[in-house]
Amino acid sequence: MFTLVIYDISDDGLRLKISETCKNYGLMRIQKSAFLGRQTNSLRKELMAKLRMIMAEEGTERDNIQIFTLDSFSYNSRVIIGTFKLVEEKGVLVYV
């Protein structure tokens, strides 16, 4: 199964913490505030627990994370409109 994480986080520090956590759990950035990747169910549960913990400590009522478990059908349905490619170089987002 695949995990899709999308988030609305206003604080820069908290947003960085969320994105680092997604990366540490093997997900790949697909947009500024979206991560996607294949995960075991147990790793996904761990990631969710970690994100809940971070949000309980630092989240405000304006912050929101949504997590989808995608099966192969939904994962493979992904359509991308746009010409750019977003990559990370030394931790910095670069459009190439």
Added chain:
Amino acid sequence: MFTLVIYDISDDGLRLKISETCKNYGLMRIQKSAFLGRQTNSLRKELMAKLRMIMAEEGTERDNIQIFTLDSFSYNSRVIIGTFKLVEEKGVLVYV
């Protein structure tokens, strides 16, 4: 089937156009830059064609839209972390 649209759009005007289009095609805003809703396959195709047209005309290399077709399993898997509720009142986003 359900449609999930997530986008990275830098220009305010273009971003508004994208969100209005998603709304016009029956999707509901679930985050600042994410829409979700049940759609027939033909309506989803129409929406994609419309978004492609808008992006061809006004998109830059920094803009990016990603569209997922979610089956019931993936749709029902959605987990929300965060306490706020985002609603639209008279076209304005309000956190309640």
